[in-house]
């Protein structure tokens with residue numbers, strides 16, 4: 279498969295795993311059955327509540343700290359377990375947790391960051407499944423500043439692996455062109 283990054287990491291875009299009808303069924307199910315919460319984050323030492331909603335699920339009630347806030351994983355729903363299995367079969371990797379993000383419109387996004395918290399397996403694969411509105415996704419090398427991008431389609435899978443989080447940042451840019459909701463699931467491996 280084609281690597282979206284030119285060096286220092288591996289990102290594969292698998293495209294759509296589901297047709298529109300099936301993707302919509304998952305999207306509706308996730309809207310209704312996930313325990314969505316507004317996210318608290320500490321930015322420049324100040325506690326803020328994001329518009330974006332989040333949820334955190336896993337094999338065990340793992341604690342996970344990012345942006346200086348700690349969350350405890352909820353037990354898997356039936357649909358999340360199905361989606362985890364599909365990601366594992368497609369990628370040949372295994373995952374034990376999932377962070378979900380819900381963006382109400384294009385005006386909500388996620389700033390430049392990398393996913394290398396101490397609880398995460400070093401160089402572990404992260405599988406990203408997207409439902410709802412299609413959005414652009416960007417990568418930027420931490421040293422050279424080189425960029426790469428792709429579109430995350432409804433029902434699509436993207437995988438980041440190898441040293442990607444060490445060398446590259448990623449972001450979901452806000453956009454005025456999108457007026458509908460999007461849900462993203464990132465399956466991860468927690469080690470402590």
Ligand SMILES: O=C(O)CCC(=O)C(=O)O
Nearest residue numbers: 377379388393450462464
């Ligand atoms: O919504 C996305 O596609 C990206 C989410 C993300 O980068 C994250 O949850 O760490």
Ligand SMILES: [Fe+2]
Nearest residue numbers: 391392393448
């Ligand atoms: Fe991320």
